Amino acid sequence: MKKSDINQPPCYFDRYMSRVDDIEISDALRRSQTELENLDLEKPGRLGDVAYAEGKWTVKDIFQHLIDAEHVLSYRALRIGRNDETILPGFDQDLFAANVSTKGRSIEKIVNQLKLIRKTTESLFETFDQAAMLRSTAISGNQMSVLAYGFAIVEHQGHHLEIIDKRYLPFVTGQPTGEDAHR
Numbered sequence: 001m002k003k004s005d006i007n008q009p010p011c012y013f014d015r016y017m018s019r020v021d022d023i024e025i026s027d028a029l030r031r032s033q034t035e036l037e038n039l040d041l042e043k044p045g046r047l048g049d050v051a052y053a054e055g056k057w058t059v060k061d062i063f064q065h066l067i068d069a070e071h072v073l074s075y076r077a078l079r080i081g082r083n084d085e086t087i088l089p090g091f092d093q094d095l096f097a098a099n100v101s102t103k104g105r106s107i108e109k110i111v112n113q114l115k116l117i118r119k120t121t122e123s124l125f126e127t128f129d130q131a132a133m134l135r136s137t138a139i140s141g142n143q144m145s146v147l148a149y150g151f152a153i154v155e156h157q158g159h160h161l162e163i164i165d166k167r168y169l170p171f172v173t174g175q176p177t178g179e180d181a182h183r
Contacts, residue, residue: 001025001133006148008136019155025133025147029122032154035161036115043172044164045107052167059168060102062160063110067117068096070153074121076139077149081132090140125150 004022020028044059051058057065072091079088102110128146136145144152 001130001147003028003147003151005134006145006151007134008143008145008148019158020151025125025150026122028151028154029118029125032157033115033118033122035157036111036118039111039161041107041111043169046172047168049103050171052171056167057097058102059164060105060107060110061097062164063107063114064100064102065093065097066157066160067110067114068100069093069156070114070117070121073149073153073156074117074124076144077128077146078124080135080137080144080149081128081146083132083135085137087138088140121150121153 002022002024003020023031047059049058049060051061076088079086133147133150134145136143136148
């Protein structure tokens with residue numbers, strides 16, 4: 001199924017939805033996996049545990065955030081896809097970030113973990129038929145479908161990779177940029 005098959009706006013993740021073309025969800029997940037496989041981690045790796053501004057996450061923290069968010073979002077997709085109509089709560093990304101340490105872990109190990117979870121997410125989405133993909137339930141007071149979660153996972157990654165490119169990598173080259181509204 002394609003992004004245009006999403007039958008309701010995906011609430012919070014609406015801001016990311018323009019990032020991916022109207023392609024099949026399996027192709028979108030595969031492309032995002034390829035994007036992870038092709039990452040050049042040399043420059044962001046040089047940043048180590050440094051953020052571009054006070055109160056911002058490090059690059060390693062961003063990748064850890066992508067891992068945590070993908071675990072939560074794919075779990076929600078699983079629950080909804082299997083027709084569990086339980087109203088699911090939101091999650092606090094800042095609480096998650098405050099309770100995991102990326103210090104002492106290499107960026108390569110963290111990104112490898114993200115690649116593994118992405119493969120698992122791809123595999124999970126292969127188990128959903130059209131009816132399951134269109135199934136939705138309330139999340140934090142908003143309706144969101146399994147299909148919307150799949151695209152939100154992909155587009156969330158694209159958003160953060162763009163932030164790394166625009167806000168963090170200039171520090172490696174000595175050309176820092178201004179603040180960004182989101183990590």
